[in-house]
Amino acid sequence: MKLNEKEVEILEILQKDARFEAADIAKMIGLSETEVADTIRRLEEEKVIVHYATLVDWAKMDNYTGVTAMIDVKVTPKRGVGFDEVAERIYRFKEVSSVYLMSGVYDLSVTVEGKSMNEIARFVSEKLSTLDSVVSTTTHFQLKKYKHDGMIYTAKREDNRIVVSP
Amino acid sequence: MTITKSYVAKSVEQMRPSGIRKFFDLAATMDGVVSLGVGEPDFVTSWSVREAAINSLERGFTSYTANAGLIELRQEIARYMSDRFHVHYSPKEEIIVTVGASQALDIAIRAITDPGDEIIVVEPCFVSYAPLVELAGGRAVTIGTTGDTGFKLQPEQLEAAITDKTKAILLCYPNNPTGTQLDRDDLEAIAEMVKKYDLLVIADEIYAELAYDQAHTSIASLEGMRGRTILINGFSKGFAMTGWRLGFTCAPEEISSAMLKIHQYAMMCASTPAQYAALEALQHGMGDVESMKKDYRQRRNYMVQSFKEIGLDCHLPGGAFYVFPSIQSTGLTSEQFAEKLLLEEKVAVVPGSVFGAGGEGYIRCSYASSMSQLQEAVKRISRFIENNTK
Ligand SMILES: Cc1ncc(COP(=O)(O)O)c(C=O)c1O
DSSP states (O other), X not given: OOOOHHHHHHHXXXXXXXXXXXXXXXXXXXXXXXXXXXXXXXXXXXXXXXXXXXXXXXXXXXXXXXXXXXXXXEEOOBTTTBTHHHHHHHHTSTTEEEEEEOSSSOSEEEEEEESSHHHHHHIIIIIITTSTTEEEEEEEXXXXXXXXXXXXXXXXXXXXXXXXXX | OOOOSOOSOHHHHTSOOOTHHHHHHHHHTOSSOEEOOOOSOSXXXXXXXXXXXXXXXXXXXOSOOOTTOOHHHHHHHHHHHHHHHOOOOOTTTSEEEESHHHHHHHHHHHHHOOTTOEEEEEESOOTTHHHHHHHTTOEEEEEEOOGGGTTOOOHHHHHHHOOTTEEEEEEOSSOTTTOOOOOHHHHHHHHXXXXXXXXXXXXXXXXXXXXXXXXXXXXXXXXXXXXXXXXXXXSTTTXXXXXXXXXXXXXXXXXXXXXXXXXXXXXXXXXHHHHHHHHHXXXXXXXXXXXXXXHHXXXXXXXXXXXXXXXOOOOOOOXXXXXXXXXXXXXXXXXXXXXXXXXXXXXXXXXXXXXXXXXXXXXXXXXXXXXHHHHHHHHHHHHHHHHTXX
């Protein structure tokens, strides 16, 4: 699908902050509000814009126990369908938040979110390793999130500039 | 014995204090001010550049550099100027690394000014030009550009200001405070006049990286102009490095050696860590410049469009990070407008009048602020205009 310059610009703006309104985006890139709204609707329909979500720092919540693990998975690809079939078997689990096919020493990088380490351990041993094509798994638990999708969790935006300058 | 006289030099006593100071003093005492008064980027210098300076300190590079600056940096500047603006200067003889464009302006003006020489200053402009000319013993002859030409200097205006004492003309495009950019044809017309009267140009191109609609044309790149141009540029704006205090001059050898004489006595050399940072910025920082420029461009469009909707006339500025809307429809002077806006809505802008002839009736609004700050400022200004329209 060929995207024009304005469409790319709209996507870049929304990717930085999905809450920009069509009216403001319109002013920023020199289109009318309707043109921007129509373009966004079309990009949503085409699934170029997949979803809008909020980046939450759950660690801020008292007694939050959730854990995230990143699992390196080696698999044997199947004739005809390659890695896609096993990837699909994995991403259908609701615990799985991302699945990437990787170059390098393992094949799939799987992110799993759970309420506790036990829960994830159970998922890996009972659901993931038992899949036919899975050869091995290596599980890494995340200890702390510093930066995600370009956002630094603890960043304070301080403006130290003097208020009026030449 | 008691002190019975002032020791301050007459020439300094007579200097006008900058009109910006007053607004700074007022705004600085207030809480919750949204400032469109800031003449520097809101971006922090990119990490790779900061890291390069830290690294230079860790390695103990803390001594003076050559007067004209690190030769590696001058070589990078030469390459950069030639890649970006098609002007070619010898790193050894024709480039001087300075303490900001500010000091570059100072040595440029002092190197060419004899007592009584006239330097033409095109206003509205950056506040330091005329004072620097006068400190150098010259006379600043001002020309006011106007809103109806989008604040572009007209060749006839220039011709009318030229006398047999005229030595040089000081140009700044993209311009602070108007954001006006000159295209090639505009520059050609001015260059013709400069050649006809055998003048020199001091071209403050500090905003050259921030040209939004077409690539910046340097006046030094025009036919026959290299020999009669002192280019001023630096890292403050495009590279978001104001606090590092680093700029440079590019000029033919004779003028460069004259400037270097002043520079070596008055400054010795620019700060060494800053020079290492600038080296990194030129070698690996252009991607960051591009991405900041993209943001500025969107903000510029947003501001111009918003002022139009509010009902304030505003030309589309081709560069820098300022919009310069007219506030004449309010019946207020630009100073009254700025003061009232600050008191009633806590938005700081700079009255156009502080930038000299042609600036009255306009306000300078910097869009070197996050979009959310700009949105808030627009909301407040819009309310202010509603409340103040009879
Ligand atoms: C037109 C112009 N020239 C020169 C300067 C000074 O820049 P520097 O920080 O490099 O001294 C500024 C800064 O505001 C400016 O706007």
